Amino acid sequence: MKNIIEIKNLHKIYAKGTHAIKGINLDVKEGEFCILLGLSGSGKSTLLRCLNRLIEPTSGEIYIDGEDVIGAKGQKLRYIRRKIGMIFQQFNLIQNLSSITNVLTGKLGYSTLIHSLTFPQHKEDMKTALDNLSRVGLKEFADKKTRNLSGGQQQRVAIARALMQNPKIILADEPVASLDPATADSVMQYLGELNKSDNMTVICSLHFLSLARKYGSRVIALKDGKIVFDGTPKEIDEKRFKEIYGEDAEEVEIR
Amino acid sequence: MKKDNKLKLNLQAILTDLLIWIYILGCVSFLVNHWFEKIIQTNFVVIFGVAAGFISFILGLSIGRKIFLPTIKTEGKWYKTFWGWSVFLLLLITFIVGWNLVEVDLYKLFAKFQNAGGIMKGIFNPNMDIFMQCLAALAETIYLALLATAFAIPLAFFLSFFAARNLMPQTFLGNTVYIIVRTIATIFRSIEAIVWAIIFSVWVGIGPFAGMLALMIHSIASLTKLYSEQIENINPGPVEAIKATGANTIQTWIFAVVPQIISPFLAFTIYRWDINVRMATIVGFVGGGGIGLLLLQQQQMLRWQNVGIIIWMIAIVVWIMDMVSAKVRGKLQEM
Ligand SMILES: Nc1ncnc2c1ncn2[C@@H]1O[C@H](COP(=O)(O)OP(=O)(O)OP(=O)(O)O)[C@@H](O)[C@H]1O
Numbered sequence: 330m331k332n333i334i335e336i337k338n339l340h341k342i343y344a345k346g347t348h349a350i351k352g353i354n355l356d357v358k359e360g361e362f363c364i365l366l367g368l369s370g371s372g373k374s375t376l377l378r379c380l381n382r383l384i385e386p387t388s389g390e391i392y393i394d395g396e397d398v399i400g401a402k403g404q405k406l407r408y409i410r411r412k413i414g415m416i417f418q419q420f421n422l423i424q425n426l427s428s429i430t431n432v433l434t435g436k437l438g439y440s441t442l443i444h445s446l447t448f449p450q451h452k453e454d455m456k457t458a459l460d461n462l463s464r465v466g467l468k469e470f471a472d473k474k475t476r477n478l479s480g481g482q483q484q485r486v487a488i489a490r491a492l493m494q495n496p497k498i499i500l501a502d503e504p505v506a507s508l509d510p511a512t513a514d515s516v517m518q519y520l521g522e523l524n525k526s527d528n529m530t531v532i533c534s535l536h537f538l539s540l541a542r543k544y545g546s547r548v549i550a551l552k553d554g555k556i557v558f559d560g561t562p563k564e565i566d567e568k569r570f571k572e573i574y575g576e577d578a579e580e581v582e583i584r
Numbered sequence: 585m586k587k588d589n590k591l592k593l594n595l596q597a598i599l600t601d602l603l604i605w606i607y608i609l610g611c612v613s614f615l616v617n618h619w620f621e622k623i624i625q626t627n628f629v630v631i632f633g634v635a636a637g638f639i640s641f642i643l644g645l646s647i648g649r650k651i652f653l654p655t656i657k658t659e660g661k662w663y664k665t666f667w668g669w670s671v672f673l674l675l676l677i678t679f680i681v682g683w684n685l686v687e688v689d690l691y692k693l694f695a696k697f698q699n700a701g702g703i704m705k706g707i708f709n710p711n712m713d714i715f716m717q718c719l720a721a722l723a724e725t726i727y728l729a730l731l732a733t734a735f736a737i738p739l740a741f742f743l744s745f746f747a748a749r750n751l752m753p754q755t756f757l758g759n760t761v762y763i764i765v766r767t768i769a770t771i772f773r774s775i776e777a778i779v780w781a782i783i784f785s786v787w788v789g790i791g792p793f794a795g796m797l798a799l800m801i802h803s804i805a806s807l808t809k810l811y812s813e814q815i816e817n818i819n820p821g822p823v824e825a826i827k828a829t830g831a832n833t834i835q836t837w838i839f840a841v842v843p844q845i846i847s848p849f850l851a852f853t854i855y856r857w858d859i860n861v862r863m864a865t866i867v868g869f870v871g872g873g874g875i876g877l878l879l880l881q882q883q884q885m886l887r888w889q890n891v892g893i894i895i896w897m898i899a900i901v902v903w904i905m906d907m908v909s910a911k912v913r914g915k916l917q918e919m
């Protein structure tokens with residue numbers, strides 16, 4: 330398998346001086362389901378956002394599917410971004426637009442301005458959007474404003490939006506942190522499905538070891554901006570767990 | 585770093601004290617001149633003001649210290665402290681000077697009521713004969729307010745994106761554009777519509793067109809500020825998400841920013857139209873046409889009954905506008 334993501338000596342220092350990422354080297358193979366663990370403030374969100382340059386890295390190199398991310402500008406950067414679907418803890422949908430419109434925004438990277446303003450007139454786009462909504466089981470919610478959907482439904486709309494990009498990679502930043510356990514598991518199932526049947530590479534930050542064990546093929550743990558563990562979920566025992574989360578931590582179960 | 589800051593705070597404190605005491609002594613010299621017709625030289629005012637400021641700063645808890653150096657203990661009731669008395673003195677002398685400058689005269693207010701008899705009679709016996717003429721002038725005013733608002737909306741909408749901190753990139757170009765748009769809007773807004781009306785009544789001649797231009801300029805500046813503040817308050821999450829799909833800047837603005845601001849923008853705009861109708865009346869007074877101009881003419885000819893009908897009609901229109909705009913804004917909020 331080839332490396333779909335290559336990160337070399339990545340650093341991020343925020344304007345106020347916080348050194349959030351301290352020299353990370355990481356290769357991710359195509360088709361992996363990586364779980365990103367780490368305490369709050371360990372740099373998970375920063376790392377994920379560096380990958381599609383929502384945050385500008387301070388130094389280092391990133392290659393996505395062989396393409397240089399750091400050097401990319403304008404159009405080139407947008408072409409790289411559309412290969413990467415992103416899921417957020419707060420769903421980040423546009424609340425007063427309908428689900429279908431939200432899903433259609435996943436197509437923006439492929440569309441000219443005029444085209445994107447007339448999405449409803451383009452049959453193929455509408456069809457793809459509806460297909461993606463059906464895939465996450467929300468076909469009948471197409472015309473509902475997303476503000477009126479539950480958290481789990483909103484996150485599924487967000488997944489459909491990412492699918493619209495036809496991405497090779499999915500970055501998920503604590504996608505289930507604001508959901509109840511059952512809903513969380515169902516959202517994770519959709520991500521697992523994309524990984525298995527569409528061979529999408531997933532990097533997903535989580536706070537729950539049980540979910541990591543269930544869905545992850547690889548676990549990467551960050552502490553203070555550095556990788557402190559990289560292995561399979563099975564390898565995380567009590568000792569490793571305390572290394573990642575500190576001496577006083579207790580594992581919480583979630584099914 | 586910390587030392588620098590302390591020095592700066594001390595300087596600000598002492599400067600405040602100097603200005604306060606120069607002001608107090610300035611007021612004293614005004615009063616002396618006003619009551620005893622003795623002139624006190626400006627030099628004296630400044631010299632004694634500076635001296636008093638310095639002494640108060642060095643001796644104790646002056647106002648400057650209280651504001652800028654709050655680390656210093658300040659206990660007890662205000663009247664037991666030096667700064668408390670200073671503030672008291674400051675307010676007292678300001679009030680006394682104000683009373684004299686404004687020529688407050690209670691005798692005139694109560695004993696000369698009959699002077700207003702004409703206008704009072706006019707208001708209660710409005711001359712209905714000029715009703716149609718008033719209506720025409722009023723239409724002029726309302727329409728000029730409407731046009732001024734309508735022309736201002738697209739321009740302000742466009743400009744507001746460039747005046748929003750969170751949308752302008754943190755580059756030299758981005759910052760420059762932001763600062764220029766913001767500064768121009770602030771300057772134009774601080775010039776009252778009435779001043780613009782004077783300028784335009786010379787430029788395009790007295791009449792509703794001048795009034796429209798005046799209100800338009802003022803509305804553009806003011807809406808740009810309101811709109812851009814609204815943009816700065818949007819949820820940044822959707823912007824991030826749309827950017828991540830590979831959308832370009834314009835697409836990001838249209839899909840992630842605009843849907844979030846559209847209903848507050850509408851509310852502001854209606855509010856603005858409401859303000860513009862009131863201002864259109866006043867702008868009319870200085871050459872902006874409409875009902876304001878009519879009112880000015882009738883008042884100068886002392887036709888109190890005509891003035892009466894005009895006042896009634898303005899009041900009714902403003903009252904209706906108020907109600908309608910509150911209703912519409914309420915509806916928008918529910919949306
Ligand atoms: N925009 C920012 N400006 C300055 N510092 C920031 C910014 N965003 C994050 N940081 C800092 O960078 C460090 C890493 O933050 P990050 O959000 O990446 O952590 P995280 O692992 O995602 O935490 P959480 O689990 O709470 O989401 C923290 O110390 C944080 O305070």
Ligand SMILES: [Mg+2]
Pocket residue numbers: 373374375502
């Ligand atoms: Mg985070």
